[in-house]
Amino acid sequence: MPNRSTVSRLFTRKDALDQTRLVYQETNLETAEGEIVLRLDLFSLTTNNITYAAFGDSMQYWQFFPTGEEGWGHMPVWGFADVLDSKVAGVEVGERFYGYFPIASHVRLQPERVTPRGFYDGAEHRRNLTSAYNQYTRCSWDRYYSPATEALQILLKPLFLTSAMLADFLEDNGLFGATQVVFSSASSKTAYGTAVCLGHRPGRHLVALTSPRNSTFVEGLGCYQQSCIYDQLERLANDQPTLYVDFSGDLALRAHVHQHFGTSLMYSCFAGSAQTPEANVLSCPVGPQPAFFFAPVQIRKRNAAWGPEQVSRHIGEGLQDFYQQVSRPPRPWLSVVEGRGYEAAQALIADLFHGRVAADEGHVIRL
Template identity: 45%
Template structure:
């Protein structure tokens, strides 16, 4: 049997290639998983763009200098197991390579799932190393795997951003500015913020995405990037940057003299990444979701955190799927070449914001 993987040039993300290699015999204590379907969104582009800074390239090393594998969220099924606590046929939700198969080293297995105990992942954050058994996962539903793969990891980040801001009393501000307002992580955050009352949530986007953002119903108003001067700059505000655009960040910091906090989350504008230099106002701070998970785990315990997340996810996923105008229209892409083409399209930013892309490297 062989495994086909999509490799990405780490310093030139548009350069990709497909690699097929024969599988080696499975070592004792390991499992082989068929990666069946995964979401491909601007979130994965962020993983690639920040791969060196936040160690995303380390999860699935290629052994080839300069080439990496972009991690994705989705579902897989165990096809071979030499671990006593993981059965062939088990379906798992978690963090996968863009490939047809992968090998995991289950560690600390229990009824909920297990962690990958591979030595190269030992220093990486537990949130990304954990694999959940769908048979016991409280967020899992067999009839909406696509929505889970597309929105679950993004929504958890959204929920944690909202929780972090509330925990910090919104830094004394009543206005939240969200760039890349059409992105899934941004509108998940807006959905949470909109429920709080007394918070103005302004979506910043390009002209072509205004109608989509307005149709979601979770933004107080939507403003195009070239119309920032229509917003009063003196009002205390928090900037939540999902775009990663240096030029936009400079304009935001210059115009919004009342900026109370600048939160950097994503990097969907990859072509415009870079150091921001000397900015007026607060220094941008990178939001790292696992840090807020750790804090809330200490505050509420594992069950308390899980209960809150499940309740919030159920409310959000219901809103996404029952809207008169769907927030999400799923598109499927099957096969290595189709996945490679999809990665190029998402990287270039050519995707309809209403589209949710589910890919599989398995031949269609």
């Protein structure tokens, strides 16, 4: 008899990211040769996921898990899933994998390039998409994996990978001649992760731009040497070479930053936001034109220069240090909040989109 089951999927409206709906479908979960079926167990939801959705068409994020419905997308998330059925040599039922999944009860993948580390999904529609998002890591292989830090891994690893590669990119280019680095949305995990990776060094001044709501949190982090709320931007020194790293995507703020620093602005780096793509035109009337940073490009460069094992070690060891830093008592930077089920995910997506999630909270969803 066919192994029929109800598969549930959470769809997001592409032109209104705070609107979601559950879709149920009776389907046969048996695998064909070369396929596996996994059950999603735990995933994180952060502003990073809203960024994926905001750039879903322009950056092809919607194409990883197509819905087949016009106007509706399947928001991708980082999480852990367990193999329910497998007809692939080297992938066993019950194994746990970390990777990029749709918000759904089950997902069917077509593993190829199977190694002790894991596999890549070989589905035809994913072959021309960014390979970093097609890789699934076997938890039993990953020496940096621990059941005790699963929540931190899915909250921080995707963001820290961007942080580490962004810091590496900036260092690789000598900070474009800047001595001052200004971060917008400095309370975001990716922003302060980048600041941690850059570190405090002689001749380097890291400045946090943030909202009044998050100013106390940002000041307490210790990874920035100066903190400033947005409407006090004019107080920042504009007579030294400055690099702007934009995590907000706020066009008015970007224009203000460019105008304030003027000819002192050496480089303007756009690193992602929760805004819609239409609101994030990569242009500015004053100063250098903003350049979009895409972490997989820098990863490819480092894979070629260092080798994949060294890149994995660089990320893994940095991430372990970051776990300790964000969790350190008595004032941890991040408190894990676990929600249960799709309704919690729907409410959280809306809160993230509207900026209603506290900076010191990291949310995961258990299905």
